[in-house]
Structures are given as structure tokens and as C-alpha cells.
Amino acid sequence: MGKKVKSGKMSPEPELPSRGPVVDLIYWRDVKKTGVVFGGVMVILLSLAYLSLISVISYTSLALLSGTITFRVYKNIMQAVQKSQDGHPFKCILEKDTNLPSDKVHEATDVIVKQINSTVTELKRLFLVEDLVDSVKFGCLLWCLTYLGSWFNGLTLVILGVVALFTLPKVYEQNQAQIDQYVGLVRTQVNDVMSKVKAALPIGNKEKSQ
Template sequence: MGDFGRISVYDALGGGAVADILLWKNSYGSVVMLVVSTIMWFLFERGGYSILAFVANNLLLLVVILFFWAKSASLLNRPLPPIPELDISEELVVIAAEEMQVWINHVFSIAHEIAIEGNVKVLLAVVSSLWVISYIGSFFNFLTLIYIGALVSLSVPFLYDMFQTQVDEKLIVVHKLAHSIQRQVDAVLQMLPSTHKQKTQ
């Protein structure tokens, strides 16, 4: 753990178009993402605009434009609207189903460890995680959290890429401290009586 992995932020983000936007290498894409997310947040949060009304109005506008475009194209001998062939392949459906299966099985395994095996460590981790999510959610609504996530994704990777060496040094110290605390917690949990083991014995 000496150099904390030393993988570049660009490679960690996949090294593609997403990494270029998040690290501001594609400044145009980054600015567009920031401006669009800010406009959407103002529309829905400050302007009181409903998501359902927004989607319905945009779809209505799109359908009307395409209809009149197609009619005028046939009258004026112009090309029809360039609508791509949208077809979800069976392979894509299988990939999505497999990904969903992994997440569902992971949730079931956690539930099994808590309910059947009586794993106190997993229970405490789940309870604390859900409490943190609930606590944060009490201050912000869902759309504001999404907007904050967009701002964080456009700032934290960029700042970490600039100051990776300094941040890694601090992370090493925090990791050592967390590892020490984890060993103490494990020692305390081992001292607790396991009701499940007593029943099985």
C-alpha cells in the first residue's frame, strides 16, 4: 500500500470520452454538462417545473416538428427526417439482465448474512450506510442530490488529478488509521456472543 496504487485518474475513469469530460480535457463537453445540469436544476427546483410536464411537452414538440417536417418534405421533394432505426439487440438485453442479476444476488447475500448467519458486522455496516443516506436525504430532495452529484463529478476527479500526490499521502495516513480502528472493532465483535452459533451447537 506504499504508493496507494498510483493509477492515473484518467485510466481509473476508463480513459474515454467520459474521462475527458470529467477531467476537463474536453472543456466544451464539460461546460455543456455543467450548464445543462444547472439549467435543469433551476427549471425543476427553482422554477417549479415538473419532470413529467417537461418530458411530455418536449415529446409533444418533437412529434409535431417531425410530422410537419415529413409533410413538407413530401410536398417540396425534400429528404425525410433523419430518424435512426432504434432496435434493442438481444445481446444488450442479456447483458443488462446479467448485470441486474449480479446486483440482486449481492443484495440477497447481504440479507442472508444478516438474517440467517447473524453477522453483526454486516448489520452495522448496512444500518450505518442507510442512516447516512437517510440523513443526507433529509436535507436535499432527489433532484438536488443528482445536481450535487454532477457538480462533484466535475470537480473532485479534476482536483484529485491535479493534486494526486498530496492527496495520496493523506489517504495513506487515513487508511492506516481506518485499518487500526477496523482491527479494534473486529476484536470487540469477536467478544460478543453469537446467538446463532449457540443455537446450532
């Protein structure tokens, strides 16, 4: 005789906290909404791989306009048949305030300018070899980018970046402990190697002695 299976209800999955609309999209909090956004972005990027930017914008706008006109005509016909007074089908969207708040624009501009200034300062420090080890690391990164550029073009990298943006955070969230463990081991090994390299460089020893 087979074993009896105990009946019982499965406990519901814990509801994850909201971290903002953009982060919720990346972490697939709402699968349907994220699927629509991710699918739409990928369709546009893949279209850019075969068509010009003007063509993609024109076709996308034309498809959107065709859909809104068709829906508007359909609703008008249904209102005439049913003799209803529902009004414009897009009334709620037309009445919605879509103007950008000036304070948010100024805040975003300040953040962008601050980030640009920080990037320029860091590039100046790296190119003018303020710290030899950091400049060597930067040179290795640029050398790797030359190979990356020979394998992929800019649009391909953008597509890969979008795919990574919508997959890696979710994978990390589900396997955080294991990933942190391996990343910690790699970081320790890299720090050991860089310490040995820095100690072996005569310029680095002079800077320490000063």
C-alpha cells in the same frame, strides 16, 4: 536595466488517452461537449425542482420540436431562394440506425441482474448479522443517512451527485498523489479503530476462536 527574457515556445500539453465516451465526458476531455451535457443535465434537474416531471418533459420536447421545425422551414426557404437540391436537412440523422443491438441489451440486462443479486445477498448478510462488525458499520451508515435525509431531499442529492460526478474525478486526476496520501492515512486510522473494536467485542472473539 531589466533582465532579458529568453524567447521560446511553450511545450504543448500531453494529450491524455481516451477512456471511452462517458469517461471522457466526466474528465472534461472535450470542454465544449462536456459543458453542453453537464449544462443540459443541470437545467433539467433544476427544472424538476420547480416543475413536475410531466411539465419538464413537455416543455423540453416542445422546445426541441420548435427548434427542428424552425430549422426545417428555414432550410426549405433557403433552398427555394437558392434553387438548390440539398434535400431534407436532417436526412443523415433520419437514415442513421438508432435501434438498440439485441446482444448489447442482453449483456446490459445480465450485468443489471447480477448487480441486483449481489446487492440483495449483501443486504441479507448485513441485516441478518452474519458479521457483527459489518452490520454495526452498516447501522452507522444508516444512522448518518437519517441526518442526510433531514437536510436534503432526493432531488437535491441527485443534483449534488451530478455536480460531484463532473468535478471530483477531474480534481482527483490533477491531485492524485496528495489525495492518495491523505486517504491512506485515514484508511489506516479507521482500520486501527475497527481492529480495536473487533477485538473488544466478545462475539467477535468467539467467532475467531471457532
